[in-house]
Amino acid sequence: MHRVRLEVGKAVVGQDGTxxxxxxxxxxxxxxLLEGVPGxxxxxxxxxxxxxxxxxxxxxxxxPDLMPGDVTGSLVYDARAGGFEFxxxxxxxxxxxxxxxxxxxxxxxxxxxxxxxxxxxxxxxxSRALPDPFLVAATQNPIEHEGTYTLPEAQLDRFLxxxxxxxxxRDAEVDVLRRHAQGFDPRRLDDAGVTxxxxxxEILAAQxxxxxxxxxxxxxxxxxxxxxxxxQSPSVQLGxxxxxxxxxxxxxxxxxxLGGYPAITPDHVQTMLVPVWRHRIRLRPxxxxxxxxxxxxxxxxxxxxxxxx
Numbered sequence: 001m002h003r004v005r006l007e008v009g010k011a012v013v014g015q016d017g018t019x020x021x022x023x024x025x026x027x028x029x030x031x032x033l034l035e036g037v038p039g040x041x042x043x044x045x046x047x048x049x050x051x052x053x054x055x056x057x058x059x060x061x062x063x064p065d066l067m068p069g070d071v072t073g074s075l076v077y078d079a080r081a082g083g084f085e086f087x088x089x090x091x092x093x094x095x096x097x098x099x100x101x102x103x104x105x106x107x108x109x110x111x112x113x114x115x116x117x118x119x120x121x122x123x124x125x126x127s128r129a130l131p132d133p134f135l136v137a138a139t140q141n142p143i144e145h146e147g148t149y150t151l152p153e154a155q156l157d158r159f160l161x162x163x164x165x166x167x168x169x170r171d172a173e174v175d176v177l178r179r180h181a182q183g184f185d186p187r188r189l190d191d192a193g194v195t196x197x198x199x200x201x202e203i204l205a206a207q208x209x210x211x212x213x214x215x216x217x218x219x220x221x222x223x224x225x226x227x228x229x230x231x232q233s234p235s236v237q238l239g240x241x242x243x244x245x246x247x248x249x250x251x252x253x254x255x256x257x258l259g260g261y262p263a264i265t266p267d268h269v270q271t272m273l274v275p276v277w278r279h280r281i282r283l284r285p286x287x288x289x290x291x292x293x294x295x296x297x298x299x300x301x302x303x304x305x306x307x308x309x
Contacts, residue, residue, distance in 0.1 A: 001027075001206065001258060003197040007052035011192040012045050013179070014172030020258075021163045021275060022049050022137065026203065027210040027254035030160025030247065031116050031136040033101075033279060037143055040165045044186045046097045046137045051189050053203065054196030055094035055133070062104035064147065068111035072121045086123055091115050094131050094200070098138035102148045109155055112136065116158040133203050153238070153282070160247050162279035206257075213253040214263035218308035222266055223248055226273065229301045235287035236297060240280045248276045266307045274298050 001023055008019050018034070022045075025032045034042045043059070050057035060071055073089035090096065091112070101109065114120060119134050120127045138159070140151075156162075168176065185191055198206075223245050231239030252268040261268070278294050287297075 004052045007194050007197050008048045010194050011048040011189060012041050013175045014168035015041065015045055015165065018045060018163050018165055021161050024251050024254040025160050026133060026135055027207055028160055028250040029207060031158060033159040033162045034137060034139045034165050035142050035162060036165030038141060040167060042139045042165050043097065043099060048189060048194050050095040051194045052197055054199060057095040057097060058090035058093040059097040059099060060090050061099050062101050064104060066104045066108050068108050071108065071111045073123065075124055091121060092130060094133055096136045098136055100140060101138040102140045102151055105149055106152065109151060113158060156279045157243055159279060160251060161275045163275055210254045210257040213256050216263065219264055219266060219269065222308050223269055225305050226301055229305050230281060233297055235284055235292050236281055237284045238282035240277050244277055244280045248272060251276050270302055273302060
């Protein structure tokens with residue numbers, strides 16, 4: 001996993017935290033929502049990540065006229081065979097880049113629900129399994145809202161992590177310009193030297209190893225106490241669900257495994273809480289008017305909840 005970070009760094013500068021988040025989602029068998037303004041290398045990041053993993057990847061540009069069958073696949077009449085056959089869509093891949101997912105209507109967004117949760121696609125009464133490992137990395141622009149469709153809570157809940165891709169720092173941005181001045185082309189990853197460093201079998205073994213990280217009962221109780229605190233916060237209209245607690249546990253296990261820990265600690269839970277829960281909470285209207293952020297609410301919950309020793 002450390003080699004994957006190094007390979008991605010050959011093409012993307014200043015996004016180490018986002019790369020780590022993608023790794024945690026992969027190890028936890030989850031999916032990632034990347035939010036950032038245009039031009040911060042979200043697409044390049046996912047392409048480089050899948051290349052470093054040696055996995056197949058497909059990119060879908062979500063638009064208002066995109067249909068569900070354009071993502072999952074559809075039945076096509078074969079004149080030679082005299083019948084219908086299923087033609088797989090781009091979702092049949094290891095890493096699916098769902099670019100600007102909030103620009104397509106809800107019926108097309110919903111086409112991903114079964115794929116993300118059940119890792120299969122049902123068509124004409126037949127369920128077809130997706131490749132393993134399978135990761136959806138969706139992007140969206142938080143600034144532009146014209147012509148967009150807000151993701152419903154059921155869709156957001158399918159993402160394990162929501163990562164905010166910030167603008168790079170000054171030194172990192174100078175490094176980006178230096179690379180472009182030397183002839184770097186983000187459309188040609190081969191020129192950047194990004195090569196596969198792991199195999200699909202090694203990824204599956206890493207997933208099993210991360211899932212086997214031990215967890216004590218008091219840490220489980222700590223996760224539940226944090227979840228209950230979000231539901232009781234006066235600024236929160238809808239707190240996190242039990243799916244959010246299982247997601248936080250899985251992400252904490254992956255983070256502990258990456259650090260070489262045999263068991264998760266409250267520190268691992270605290271580190272992963274904001275990216276795992278920031279998209280699963282709905283604030284009350286009055287809190288939004290006052291400018292209260294979800295991240296601030298979650299930070300307050302961490303400070304107010306007793307930590308097991």
